[in-house]
Amino acid sequence: MQRRAANITRLAPQRSLATLGPADRIVIVGGGPAGTAAGEELRRLGFRGQIQLLCADPGGSYDRPACSKGLITGAQRPKDARIGVTDKRWEIDWRLGRTAIACDMNERVVWAQTGEGFRFDGLVIANGARPMLNSMWSGAAVPHIVHDINDAWEIRRGLRNANRVAIVGGGFTGCELACSIRGMGKDVTLIHPRDVLMNGVLDGVAAKLMTDEHAEDGVDLRLGRRVKAADRIGANWTLTLDDGSRIRADMVVMTAGEKPDIAWLAGTGIDISDGVVCDDALRVLDDEGAVVPGVVAAGALAKWPNRWMNGKNSRCGQWIAALEQGQAAARSLLAGDAPTESAILLPRYWTQQLGLRIQVCGDIGNDTEVRRLDRRPGHRKPARTGVLTCHYRGKDLVGVVAVNAPTEFVTVARELLYSKPRFELSAPRQPVQVPTGVLSRDGRRLAATG
Numbered sequence: 001m002q003r004r005a006a007n008i009t010r011l012a013p014q015r016s017l018a019t020l021g022p023a024d025r026i027v028i029v030g031g032g033p034a035g036t037a038a039g040e041e042l043r044r045l046g047f048r049g050q051i052q053l054l055c056a057d058p059g060g061s062y063d064r065p066a067c068s069k070g071l072i073t074g075a076q077r078p079k080d081a082r083i084g085v086t087d088k089r090w091e092i093d094w095r096l097g098r099t100a101i102a103c104d105m106n107e108r109v110v111w112a113q114t115g116e117g118f119r120f121d122g123l124v125i126a127n128g129a130r131p132m133l134n135s136m137w138s139g140a141a142v143p144h145i146v147h148d149i150n151d152a153w154e155i156r157r158g159l160r161n162a163n164r165v166a167i168v169g170g171g172f173t174g175c176e177l178a179c180s181i182r183g184m185g186k187d188v189t190l191i192h193p194r195d196v197l198m199n200g201v202l203d204g205v206a207a208k209l210m211t212d213e214h215a216e217d218g219v220d221l222r223l224g225r226r227v228k229a230a231d232r233i234g235a236n237w238t239l240t241l242d243d244g245s246r247i248r249a250d251m252v253v254m255t256a257g258e259k260p261d262i263a264w265l266a267g268t269g270i271d272i273s274d275g276v277v278c279d280d281a282l283r284v285l286d287d288e289g290a291v292v293p294g295v296v297a298a299g300a301l302a303k304w305p306n307r308w309m310n311g312k313n314s315r316c317g318q319w320i321a322a323l324e325q326g327q328a329a330a331r332s333l334l335a336g337d338a339p340t341e342s343a344i345l346l347p348r349y350w351t352q353q354l355g356l357r358i359q360v361c362g363d364i365g366n367d368t369e370v371r372r373l374d375r376r377p378g379h380r381k382p383a384r385t386g387v388l389t390c391h392y393r394g395k396d397l398v399g400v401v402a403v404n405a406p407t408e409f410v411t412v413a414r415e416l417l418y419s420k421p422r423f424e425l426s427a428p429r430q431p432v433q434v435p436t437g438v439l440s441r442d443g444r445r446l447a448a449t450g
């Protein structure tokens with residue numbers, strides 16, 4: 001470990017990385033919201049050098065959230081969800097169908113599965129996460145997963161012949177799928193290891209309300225249960241749960257989480273102990289906690305101390321966060337080794353299920369104090385009439401969750417958006433302007449000013 005880290009330090013470019021200019025090349029790995037936003041932001045900030053974007057998907061970018069919603073119900077077809085590549089005016093050289101398989105930090109080259117090497121002066125790591133499937137699911141018993149546009153379309157096609165669908169995992173994706181598939185008149189069994197659905201993304205109040213709603217919608221909920229064995233003969237599945245009960249299904253879909261896609265970074269000395277570990281400005285750190293010059297990360301795989309999350313090192317698997325991280329990472333890359341602003345991201349996401357709008361903004365951690373507001377107190381169906389939960393740390397409002405209370409949500413979320421997180425990192429960085437040096441066209445005036 002120490003040897004690899006030493007390599008990075010010794011072989012790091014001797015010049016200031018704030019001099020990234022027209023003769024330099026930035027390679028972005030990943031064509032999702034994080035990678036795309038990083039490329040556009042680099043141009044917006046005036047970077048004139050070459051930008052190459054490696055994207056494993058041969059069709060370019062697409063609306064991934066549609067994979068558990070419109071693409072399943074048929075409201076969208078794959079071509080409706082395709083975003084493709086960025087506008088030509090950004091002059092980003094998209095290399096479609098290129099999967100990064102290795103990275104040489106000494107030579108500063110990313111290697112693709114095609115055998116091509118992409119030399120870089122600056123690197124943005126933004127290739128997201130991939131689904132987890134444990135070894136129990138093997139041989140004939142490999143379930144559907146729902147990660148990309150092809151997976152979603154496979155599920156859509158499979159649903160033509162399936163009437164009983166078992167979904168493993170009751171997070172956002174699993175619940176959205178359950179809702180979409182129930183809406184098609186199919187029987188759905190949802191298996192989730194906790195006693196409420198969406199416990200990782202909602203607070204206790206909203207999670208309980210939505211669990212009741214799914215039960216009422218006719219989803220067969222198996223809460224607090226895990227799949228112990230899976231057997232498949234032809235189209236007939238039998239899942240055995242840890243309480244010995246059995247579920248028969250014509251289709252099984254696994255939605256139990258994703259993990260950062262970091263295999264290609266093994267051996268680089270970059271800290272990939274849990275995603276790509278970064279400092280507060282999304283600059284990538286090595287195994288010893290030192291900044292790796294000229295390398296930033298963004299999106300679902302980046303782990304960083306977000307001041308909105310009480311400064312805890314965390315990852316954020318949401319679409320808006322990926323866009324904002326991409327922009328922040330671009331700023332940090334151009335700032336080079338000059339001090340720059342922290343990437344402070346207010347998490348916000350939403351889902352539409354069973355005709356209910358669920359919205360989340362900010363920090364809704366288990367250790368916050370929760371205050372519940374019912375739009376119609378005492379109503380028999382609180383989720384339908386609207387419930388808002390506000391989260392506090394001391395006197396500070398830090399988060400909000402709404403179930404069918406969009407107006408109230410916007411009011412509170414706006415307050416959060418306009419406020420600053422109170423949490424300070426132990427050694428806060430000095431905010432500086434993005435160096436104007438990188439804005440130069442002529443390649444001479446390139447020194448950082450920050």
Ligand SMILES: Cc1cc2nc3c(=O)[nH]c(=O)nc-3n(C[C@H](O)[C@H](O)[C@H](O)COP(=O)(O)OP(=O)(O)OC[C@H]3O[C@@H](n4cnc5c(N)ncnc54)[C@H](O)[C@@H]3O)c2cc1C
Pocket residue numbers: 029030031032033034035054055056057060061064065066067068098099100101126127128129146147148173261264298299300301316317318319320322348349350351
């Ligand atoms: C089914 C589903 C539904 C979702 N719904 C929502 C939602 O409603 N709201 C929400 O906020 N979030 C949602 N999310 C999460 C959201 O889509 C992700 O958080 C977001 O897409 C992360 O963006 P990213 O750019 O980090 O990664 P991704 O969007 O995963 O993009 C990664 C990119 O990298 C490419 N790539 C991967 N590996 C390599 C490699 N080795 N070399 C080169 N390229 C590579 C991929 O082809 C892709 O272009 C959903 C996710 C899924 C799977």
